[in-house]
Structure formats: C-alpha cells, structure tokens
Amino acid sequence: MKLSIASLVQTFWIRRLFSAILYNLCSFFIREDNCRFLGDGSFSEVHEISFGFKKRAMKKIFARDSSTTLDFHREMEILRMCSISEHVVSIVYFSSLNENMYCIMELAEGGDLHTFLFSSDRRSWVTTEQQLFIAMSVLSAIVDIHALGVVHRDIKLENVLITGAGKLKLCDFGLSKILLPGEKSRTVCGSFPYTAPEISKTSMHDACVDMWSIGILLLIVFFKNRGFDFLEDDAMQRQKIAELIRRARIQERNDLFHVKTPCSMESLKVSLVNSLLKYYPEERLGFSDRNELLAHPLFREHPEINLKNFKDTNFFLLS
Numbered sequence: 224m225k226l227s228i229a230s231l232v233q234t235f236w237i238r239r240l241f242s243a244i245l246y247n248l249c250s251f252f253i254r255e256d257n258c259r260f261l262g263d264g265s266f267s268e269v270h271e272i273s274f275g276f277k278k279r280a281m282k283k284i285f286a287r288d289s290s291t292t293l294d295f296h297r298e299m300e301i302l303r304m305c306s307i308s309e310h311v312v313s314i315v316y317f318s319s320l321n322e323n324m325y326c327i328m329e330l331a332e333g334g335d336l337h338t339f340l341f342s343s344d345r346r347s348w349v350t351t352e353q354q355l356f357i358a359m360s361v362l363s364a365i366v367d368i369h370a371l372g373v374v375h376r377d378i379k380l381e382n383v384l385i386t387g388a389g390k391l392k393l394c395d396f397g398l399s400k401i402l403l404p405g406e407k408s409r410t411v412c413g414s415f416p417y418t419a420p421e422i423s424k425t426s427m428h429d430a431c432v433d434m435w436s437i438g439i440l441l442l443i444v445f446f447k448n449r450g451f452d453f454l455e456d457d458a459m460q461r462q463k464i465a466e467l468i469r470r471a472r473i474q475e476r477n478d479l480f481h482v483k484t485p486c487s488m489e490s491l492k493v494s495l496v497n498s499l500l501k502y503y504p505e506e507r508l509g510f511s512d513r514n515e516l517l518a519h520p521l522f523r524e525h526p527e528i529n530l531k532n533f534k535d536t537n538f539f540l541l542s
Contacts, residue, residue, distance in 0.1 A: 333385025438499030
C-alpha cells in the first residue's frame, strides 16, 4: 500500500515531536540537581537519575575531540545490538547535549563485581555457588556477544555489574569491536592485568582475547585466597602477569598450574582456568566453537549447576 504525501508529512512531524520530547526530558534529567553521583573514569561520570518513573544510570562522556563523538555512537550502536542478551546491561536512551554525550541505561544497584568482592567489610570469600554463578554469567555474556560478531576487549571485574535482582550484567563496550569471521585487529587496548599476550605484543588478535581476560577474571574469583588477586602495586602486578604469561608460553599445551586437592569441583575449576589461559589463542577453550565455553566438564558433570536453576536463587540479591 502506497503512503500518501500527507501521511508521510504526518509521520515526519510525529517523529520530530517525539525526538523533541525525548530531548527535553533528557535536558531536564541531566540537570546536576536531579542526579546522584555514583563514580567516574578518565573521561566520564556515572550518575543515578529517575527516568521514565524508574531509577536509571546515566553515563556522561566528556567530549575531547570529534573522534570522541564517533567513538560514542559506535559504542552505543554495539551496546544496543548486544542488549538483546539478558547478560548485557540494557540501554534506554542516548544523546549528545551541551557538547557532551549521555547514555541512560539500566541501574545496577549492587555496583560492580570488583567492589562487591573486595569491599572492606567482607569477612569471607564468595562461596563455590557464587563463584560458579559468576563464571556462568560472564561466559554466557561472551557466548551471546560473540554470536553477534562483537569482541569486548575489556573484560574485568569492574565491568561486570550486579543488578538489584541479583543478576550479573556485562557493561562498558567502549573498546569493543565488530569483527567478521576470520577478521583480526591490531589495536592495543584493554586493562592490565587482563590483557591477552597477543595484545601486549601488539600482534593481530581476534575474539580469543576475551577468553584470556575471562581466564584472569576466574583465576581471581576461584583462587584469590591462593594468592591470585593482583591487587598489589603496578610493579608487583606486572611481575605476576609476566610470570603467568611466561609459564603459559613454556607449558604450551600442558596445564598452566596445578592445585593439589581431592575435591573434584576444585580440579574442574582449575581445568577451566587452564583451558582459557593458553598462550596461543587457537588453543584456548572456545576458539573453534564458542559454545564449548559452557560445555566444560565443570558445568556438564554437575547438571544441578545451571543458570536456569539460579533464576529464583539470587546469590547476589541486595538486602
């Protein structure tokens, strides 16, 4: 059915009106007296606001040059594409205003995973069930975004958020990139100590850099109490990571490290980390098939440990 000129004009003005309403709403909510400061980064701030009768998080990015705007819109498009995953933070609205850029997204009342794990009032480390919940949530997020051709390239505890419902969501796609099958990138990016060896060497890299980063994340989550916490000063961190990479290169196809324990669960956790922290990307779990990540024996041999079974049991539910 052909649209008349009148209907096209009407549609145009309805869209203009809708955009104007959103712009004015955004202008109102971005006022400093309507925000509660949550945190900041090198070139951004995060505030809690009320938007659409719900509490939301608003990220404000300071414009540095013309490339900042391009990078912002690229990140928003990737985030909007990845938001179809229940394991990725969902975006509500984004806009440019007063030479700065703003992104309104779902609020994670529990903060980030790093703060949760290393809070000063924590008396004991997370339980095995919580550790596995973290592992499955992050791995599920990676399986989802890799299926869309997106490589995150900045996976770390600080970029995993905890919602008020106790779910974990991957966030901050500022360094992410869409890679076609077989395509690689040479961009040096990421956060120490999670950066994969091939990025550190400025070699070409692909989606396997995310596998290494998850390996470091799980190394901390599973074995922090064994010394793998990477919380010392930069010099000590670099020494630990350099040794870790050296061992990975020397071991080649063998296991990176061992934990002497009769507990099969602990052995399987070691096996998962070993399969991710391979020096050569093509040897890492998930290289040939991303679905291998959630088919690891740690999850397969314990069918009761499944995200579906965690739906009604929120190990990170806020009190």
